Amino acid sequence: MSEPTVSSSLSRRGFLKASMTAGGALTLGFTIPSISSAQDQQESWQANAWLEVDKDNQLTLIIDRVEMGQGTMTGLTTLVAEELSTSPDAILTRFAPAAKEYRNPLFNMQMTGGSTSLAVAWTHLREAAAAMGWLLTSSAADIWQVPHRECALSQGHVVHPAHGKLPWSQLIGVAQHKKLPSDIPLKPAGEFRYIGKRNQRTDAAPKSFGQADYGIDTKLPGMVHAVVIHSTYIGGTLKSYSADKAKNSAGVIDVFPIAQGIAVVAEKYWQARKAALLVEAQWEPGETGETSSEDIFNHYRQLLDEDDAKVIQREGYPNRVRKNASQLITAEYQVPFLAHATLEPQNCVAHVTDKGVEIWAPTQAPDLAQVAASRVTDFSPSDVTVHTTFLGGGFGRRLIQDFVEEAAAIAHRVKRPVKLLWSREDDTRNDHFRPAAMHRMTGSIDGNGYPELWHHSIACPTLMDWIVKDAAPAMFAGMPKWTFGTLANVGLAAQGTLAPDDHSPWEGADTISYALPNLMLDYTKAENTIPVTYWRSVGNSHTSFAVESFIDELAHAANTSPLTFRQNLLTDAPRAKKVLNIAAEKAGWGKAPAGRYQGIAFFFSFNTWVAQVAEVSVSGTTIKVEKVTCVVDCGTVVNPEIVKAQMEGGIIFGLTAALYGEITVNNGQVQQSNFHDYPLLRMNEIPDIDVHIIDSEEPPTGVGEPGLPPIAPAVANAVFAATGQRLRTLPLKLSA
Incomplete structure (x- = not known):
């Protein structure tokens, strides 16, 4: 040059x-x-x-x-x-x-x-x-x-x-x-x-050394503390309340209703928390009514039975092949709502003055935080200054700005800096969850042992419905506040044209690397009143379970090794096949120690290829994951140890969901509240994790999330190898 x-x-x-x-x-x-x-x-x-x-x-x-x-x-x-x-x-x-x-x-x-x-x-x-x-x-x-x-x-x-x-x-x-x-x-x-x-x-x-400032560490002169009492019902509204006892408690400054519940403000956090226990409140059920988890999945199943799905992808002649197939293989996979369980609970410090609003928050989207604070104060988003802190975990939860909106609403009334801090119970019960989903798979095998039909149907909610109220005004910054509702409605109505299409329900299912000659992918939207949002790896977290479990089922029907079956379908995907082959090699595929059984899974997400081999042992109905071998192709690697750590973190996060994760609903109420009934994987349960990174000169791709999708199907496939039980529902539970 x-x-x-x-x-x-x-x-x-x-x-x-x-x-x-x-x-x-x-x-x-x-x-x-x-x-x-x-x-x-x-x-x-x-x-x-x-x-x-x-x-x-x-x-x-x-x-x-x-x-x-x-x-x-x-x-x-x-x-x-x-x-x-x-x-x-x-x-x-x-x-x-x-x-x-x-x-x-x-x-x-x-x-x-x-x-x-x-x-x-x-x-x-x-x-x-x-x-x-x-x-x-x-x-x-x-x-x-x-x-x-x-x-x-x-x-x-x-x-x-x-x-x-x-x-x-x-x-x-x-x-x-x-x-x-x-x-x-x-x-x-x-x-x-x-x-x-x-x-x-x-x-x-x-x-x-304690020098990194998280949101929960923020302290300002004259700052007071707040907690919010939320409805016991999902989306419930306040019917009536009595706060006389709470207002007379030591340190309490005020108790008053806000849109999301009842705010209790005190000089110190524990004063506010203890006073909140003295508030007597009656709540009206929201749109969710007396819904249960069973009702939700029955609704999903009914939607899949109806012939009204949106076709996302079609290749070859799936309908013709289905009609003429000598034998159809069918399976139904079910995944629950999941909480994010960030170790730093939701928190925000807000200060409203006559000049504007200042926010200190662990948010994943500062401009959405501006919109949220603006909505409940007298100021426009441009008058809101956001100080982003370190985040004690995000996983998509902190894209939702409900905690910022609550803090700003409280600060707007008390005219002092306010620190809002949710308890673990607040965080679990009032999360915006990973959507529950149901997948119905239909396939067939030809005379040569290859899949001749792949039909994947999905029923679950979309995410855009829940984030658009903040996202649309943020995208069109400068619009007056009275247009916020209109912008949100336009954003929903114009998906795929003026606004991005929400492809989260089928994410990953439309980019599978396998050569499948007759393929159909369709989706039915499940209307949902339970708050949902992005969760680590988003739609890939559940589409991978269905795709990679069903590939295993087809391999079994073809009387072919799960590894060989996949290899035969990756003839036109060299990077994918390389990742799969190296994972099998490094794991010693087919050579597991006595008493251990292997399962394999591969998935492409966030432009990154990841293959994993899970090695499990089974004792009675207890599943123990002993080892996970992971191979990743994420293009050029900038920081190798960070790539390794993110694969490890994704695997552990995914194992928590695969073995334990489940938010259930009964009578319109979330049943879980803390780590005793929504457990995380403990240190002694973490398997030996062996990560291998493919050398590449391609541009770097994602690493924070792609380690998660393959782990649940890899474990489920290993459990099948061990027991002959095909587990199609998460979390994985063996029958006696």
Whole structure:
């Protein structure tokens, strides 16, 4: 590549004058044309990473995604460090404010989710860092009066063989006046020093020494504490209440109703919590009425019996093959509602003044938090300042802003900073859950042992119904508050045209890697009054169970090894087949120790291929997962240990759901409340997990969620190998 030609007549004296009078920082927020829309390139650049060098030579990266344990902060810092040839340890980070510049271009909202943070930033953040590096080296070349190509970046300096080095801070005054060329190269992979090698987490030290501020840690002068008493019914409304005893309790400031329940405000948290026990409240059932889990699944089954499904995917002639098949193999798979169980319960600090609203919250979507706070105060979203903190787990739960809305409503009344903190019981019973779903599978095998029919029908709710009230106004920022309801309605009505289609119910089922000649995928929406939202791996968390369990059933019907059966269907999917083969090899497929049995599963989600072999033992009706071998192809690996940790975390999260996870409803009420009846996998139950990462030069893809989908079917398939029982309902329970 030829060297860019940039004219400059700046003398060394002029450089020194510019540097000294600049006085502030060099802040770059680059518009990267490669992801801009054709209509308005500059306006549509949303995933903008802002880099700042101050007069003390400190480089700061403003993180435009939240850090909830998935390693985003480390990954993004590594990308910048690589292009600027500086140690990641030398880069300070801070979370971005709610602003249009920081939107995720895949969602048109400032949202962290979908395992997209590193994938979206891979090219554009490196381009931003490379652009800053070019400005700095070009400025130094002007000062030294040397060719640009002779200058290099090194640990916060521009260096030259003959002239020594200059700190970036001394180049600020010159660099901020330069114009960027259009052809700045990125560092080639062969020169990577940090990408693929950097394993130390940027947030390890502050978290280890208690320096990382989570939402629950927020403290403000004059702050009071609040709890909310929620309805005992899902979506229930307040009929009447008596708060005389509570108001007379020590430290209590006020007790009053809000849209979501009854707020109790006190000087200290436990004063508010104890006073809440003294409030006598009567509740009216909501739209859910006296619904039970049994009612819900009976409704799903009825929907699947009706011939009114939306066809999502059709290949070949499935209807003809089905009619002429000599034998049909059918199975029905059922998965329950699931809670998120984030270890940091929902919390928010809100302060409403006559100038606006300030929010401190562990939210996955700061601009949605703006909308939520605006809705219950006298201010527009632009008057709401959101301070994003570290998150003690997200998993999609913190995309819903109910806790922010509650805190803002309370603060609007008491006119003091308010910290709202949910109890574990609040969090479990008032979650927005992973939807329950039912899958009906129909297949047939031809005379050569290959599947000739694959018909997959799904009934479950959609997620858009529950997030759109905040998402639509956030996407169309600047619209007056009175349009919020209309925007939400338009968003729902225009799915697939003006708004994205909600494909979460069939997510993963429409991208299976197997070669299936006659395929039908259809979906029936189940109207739902139980709050639902995104959950780690979203629709893949249940479609994978149905797909990979049924593939195993077809293999059994074909009298073929589950591994061989899958291999035969992956002839046109080399990356998928490689992942599957290596998983089988590393697990010692077919060579399990005595008393242990193996099951295999493979799934493609978030543009990442993952195969897992589960090794289980069974004692009576107790299933014990002894070992999991996991192989992942996620493109170029930026931080290997983070990839490994995310696979391990996804497997453990998925095992909790596979073995224990179940939210049940009776009489319109959630039956679970805490970890005694909604248990998580314990340390002594965690299997040996062996993770292998495929070397790749492809762009990086998601890692936060793809480790979860294969684990439940892998375990279920292993249990079948051990017992002959085909478990088609989660959580997995053996009959005596």
